[in-house]
Amino acid sequence: MTSRTRAVRSFQLLALPAAAFLAACDGTTGGYPPAPPAYVPPAEEMTKAAAPKFQPLIKALLAQRRAAKGDFSGLAKKTDDAGKPLTPFAASRAASDALSAALQQAGLSDEERRTWEVITSLDDAGLEKLVK
Numbered sequence: 001m002t003s004r005t006r007a008v009r010s011f012q013l014l015a016l017p018a019a020a021f022l023a024a025c026d027g028t029t030g031g032y033p034p035a036p037p038a039y040v041p042p043a044e045e046m047t048k049a050a051a052p053k054f055q056p057l058i059k060a061l062l063a064q065r066r067a068a069k070g071d072f073s074g075l076a077k078k079t080d081d082a083g084k085p086l087t088p089f090a091a092s093r094a095a096s097d098a099l100s101a102a103l104q105q106a107g108l109s110d111e112e113r114r115t116w117e118v119i120t121s122l123d124d125a126g127l128e129k130l131v132k
Helices: 003-024 043-049 052-069 088-106 110-120 124-130
Strands: none
Touching (some): 043 110, 052 088, 052 110, 052 124
16 A cells, blocks of 8 residues: 555545534534523512512622623722722622622522522513513
């Protein structure tokens, strides 16, 4: 077997799996399964989520999400202890600390925690609908 024949055989051995891989990656998802449908929370939990007890928690959650995206409009504290503007990381941390403090102060029961889990699974638009 000549070196040229070996090279052709090697190419053929590599080309077959590569062709199979490329054939599997067709369509708009690149071969991956399509995205799951949007989460639809139970109507009963959404009714509970509209309770006044959850309003400050939802506002704190929205502020934390905005800070994580770089939008500091929902933050009460926009400067650090030295008076310097907060960096994106520090702002996100401050919003997260505020949310943790609000959750601790709320003292949620087990049933209320299940409702809170449903609330946190909502996107920003769903949270905005709950805020009065």
